[in-house]
Amino acid sequence: MPTVRDVAERAGVSIATVSFVLNGSKPVTPATRQRVEAAVAELGYHRNELARALASRKTRILALAHPTAEHRFGSSTTDFITSAARAARARGYHLVLWPIDTDGQEIHDLLGQGLVDGVVLMEVKLDDPRVDALAASGTPYALIGRTRDPAGLVHVDIDFDRSVADALDHLQDLGHREIAFVTAERPGYGPKVRSEAAYRRLCAERGLEPLLLECAPTAPAGQGLMPRLVERVTAVMLMNEYAAFGVLTGLARAGLGVPDDLSVLSFTSPDMGALADPPLTTSHSPGAELGSLGVHALIDQLEGIEPSAPRLVPCTLVPGQSTARRP
């Protein structure tokens, strides 16, 4: 592996000049720049990121801290992670994975290693001790999700208000007025709390009678909703990836069908929705976009670019065949 020294020698300049050219950190004559670039190309030189990190006190490595148990983005977790890693690389950073299970100590030890410049924290809870640990460490960080009071914290999240409003719009446009909302049983879970709040507020604003239900956060779920649900509403929005199949099954067993007897809108990936019969109308979380935005927000902060206002991104509605005009 060639080093700056080899490049400098070959180009007939000092190692400082090589560094200036590589980093654009100081003005350099076009002529010498070219000689350096030629030497770099001829030698197939790549700078050693480790040495650079040590000398510059910037590792250009970010950590993606995520609990191993929960899967907030469900089917879009992979998209999120991949997109975060791509965004990092696009700006010259690397992303390391930190599966974090415990709260304070683990993250503290990891940070102590001095390997990363900042942390992207996934699956942020309303009251999250990891956020406190990060804040105490002084390491820059960006949150995916929000704590109870996220004011002043760098974060990106789903825009639950918009997402629920869009879903309601879709159903109301089809003539529905009795629209239930089903979440997963997860007390204190941010997305549940925020989407329920949005639903309640929107119902009030629009003069709709709210019907909030819950079911299990894992499959199978939703089948038990059935007697109650179809008696009281003509449409349902499911903020629970697993519930849709249960609802369809429960309905079928009662001799009823979608969308004739009930319109179903599920917050899940279109891929998942396509598995159902009929293919579901879905609203999918912006996993990839959040991954990218979160990383950019963190890097902006690291590089002293603008304060980077929190971004809230709505889910995207993809019409399927499980929603139809009210009978």
Next chain:
Amino acid sequence: MPTVRDVAERAGVSIATVSFVLNGSKPVTPATRQRVEAAVAELGYHRNELARALASRKTRILALAHPTAEHRFGSSTTDFITSAARAARARGYHLVLWPIDTDGQEIHDLLGQGLVDGVVLMEVKLDDPRVDALAASGTPYALIGRTRDPAGLVHVDIDFDRSVADALDHLQDLGHREIAFVTAERPGYGPKVRSEAAYRRLCAERGLEPLLLECAPTAPAGQGLMPRLVERVTAVMLMNEYAAFGVLTGLARAGLGVPDDLSVLSFTSPDMGALADPPLTTSHSPGAELGSLGVHALIDQLEGIEPSAPRLVPCTLVPGQSTARRP
């Protein structure tokens, strides 16, 4: 952040001795060891992994190279990744994510940065240029999956022979003799090729008539199989995550049911299988185990531990209600 110097000073020893204690790289008197350890604890010292990496010429960072498009492990990709990261950390390594789309150059540039000691390559194809790029680079690597001729390459993969045999056993035990096998349309895709070969061989050995079918590698899929499938077999194994729902739907539309008219065994996660009605008998890929094994195989290689023979891990059969005794 305290450094070795601070520790050395406080313990009244040289920085070399501190290093010896921290790494166990040289014998040290119990007494001085204790003094050093005390100083470490008092100062809350963590060694700087970056500096250690530069000086020792071992970064203790591994890359997980994965294509962004394909999703071999489907629903278990997240498990795989998480488990790989955990295994790495358990042995004192970090795992960086490298979403790789192009073939040679990208991986070459990344390796040139000198950030990683080795690479775990996911989604290995039968003929994979990335493997050649890695081999040419001289960087140690481990493959998840196998090339056409994996002899001599460090790799871990699903044991398709065992997995298909176990599935056949399950169905044959239930009295089935006509058992179809459905894969996803993906020419040259390792898992498809190897599982099909296993199916053919096993059918021959057991005197069964093979029926191989394909359908789309994305949802919706499988509905089109229906007239043909149920006329010719009493059971089907689906090596296609998306097909199961289509098969169920197709069957229902024909007024038929599972498992009465057809037994269905799907190679997917039990979570996914639980969504179906009836809950599917599934065989799930050992995503987490492969992630961990792959990382260990790579680290063993890096640390000069035994040659680490290739490990093939079978899928795990989880009986559901979609398979039953042949009518």
Next chain:
DNA sequence: GTGAAAGCGCTAACAT
């Protein structure tokens, strides 16, 4: 068993 000193390959003052 312990210490002194020479780097690892780079960046970033500070000179010139």
Next chain:
DNA sequence: ATGTTAGCGCTTTCAC
């Protein structure tokens, strides 16, 4: 505009 030089925080000979 370019060069000299002093580190970044650690590991690792080589002496003692």
